[in-house]
Amino acid sequence: MINTLTTNLMNFIDASPTMFHTIASCKNILETESFCYLEPNKPWNLQVGGKYYTTLNDSALIAFVINSNDFINEGFKIIGTHGDVPGFRIKPNAEMNTDGYVKLNTEGYGGAILSTWFDRPLSIAGRVALKSDDLLHPETHLVDLNRPIVIIPNLAIHMNREVNTGVNFNKQKDTLPILTYTHEAVKESYILEVLAEALNVKAEDILDADLFLYPFEKSMCVGLKEEFISAPRLDDLSMTYSGLNAILHNSSQKGISMFVCFDNEEVGSHTRQGADSPYLIRTLERILLAFGKTREELFIALDNSFILSGDVAHLSHPNYMEKSDPTNKVLPGKGPAIKVNANFSYSTDSDSAAVFAGICKTNNIPYQTFVNRSDERGGSTIGPVAASHLGIRSVDIGTPMLAMHSARELMAAEDFIYTCEAMKAFFSL
Secondary structure, three states, X not given: OOOHHHHHHHHHHXXXXXXXXXXXXXXXXXXXXXXXXXXXXXXXXXXXXOEEEEEEOXXXXXXXXXXXXXXXXXXXXXEEEEXXXXXXXXXXXXXXXXXXXXEEEEEEEOOOOHHHHEOOOEEEEEEEEEOOOOOOOOEEEEEEOOOOOEEEXXXXXXXXXXXXOOOOOOOOOOOOOEEEEOOOOOOOOHHHHHHHHHHOOOHHHEEEEEEEEXXXXXXXXXXXXXXXXXXXXXXXXXXXXXXXXXXXXXXXXXXXXXXXXXXXXXXXXXXXXXXXXXXXXXXXXXXXXXXXXXXXXXXXXXXXXXXXXXXXXXXXXXXXXXXXXXXXXXXXXXXXXXXXXXXXXXXXXXXXXXXHHHHHHHOOOOXXXXXXXXXXXXXXXXXXXXXXHHOOEEEEEEOEEEOOOOOOEEEEHHHHHXXXXXXXXXXXX
């Protein structure tokens, strides 16, 4: 199902190989739609009717629209997502020479399905820090080599007869990518030279870098009628694009509509740019202070607010139906899923679930419910973290998908479109 939304999503994903590029992609789109950038280290001058955004660490972003001057009583409507993905980060001093093969020393980031990264053309992207005159503020640049520069080869089945019956991978040994081979002694940093050339800077001016591997193949629609989206980073860039699309089409006349994309969800959110930080509450407070409001009025506004936490959900797998809850199977083409957990790995309760269900029913959008099997431990997301920091009513929802945390994931295009419609409807309230 190729249409404008799915095409835009695939272009967004392909332009966003790391969390830094995701935020850059969001910024580019917001600026084309006349959103005004607010510098974090300067006072904010805000107006009713204004459209604004601000960033943190080049890897987190908050965009908002001030719909009315009664936002204390009408509150904030917030869509939250995250822009980081599981994979591999390149370590410092990464080159390793093994009998002529030059490999890169990497470290796992988040919970990737390791086997899906083998025998796949991989590129490198991230953020590079350079020397500057201000020692407290290095100059930073984004880099994307945008070519298949490394690969992690499998061991042949003849040397690993158990490969199809289950193999434990050692991240320090088995998943190191090959960069090149040489019969000479390695005397320089290949990666440093490649980065310097890509950025047109001197290698000695590069002080450090946050570099990640990413699958080089582009996103595409697959299936009998191209009804599925096959792409890397659907978790969580599909939800991020849905939230971004919603704030661009905001039609609410009440309160403040806000989209926030956090970083580091895949590793616990415990960073200054993660959901488990003061980033969101400080931004909400700065908005109120810009209008001369008091701290008590902030608490009133929070009590009148609602957050829709957007992170992908699990489709029932056709080859493993026994892994799904017996009475709550999530199927393709039936819309986004409300995510429920008795132990509050998700923030949903009956009150907040009813809000999202009501939005969907009113707008003729199908929706379903995801619950883990009672004997399976599921994941979590930003919803409980943000809700516990803010005390805001919150629901966790997600576009359902297969192969979550694979190097390449799969979802029904129809469900992505339904999620976009539901988020737009939320920003019409």
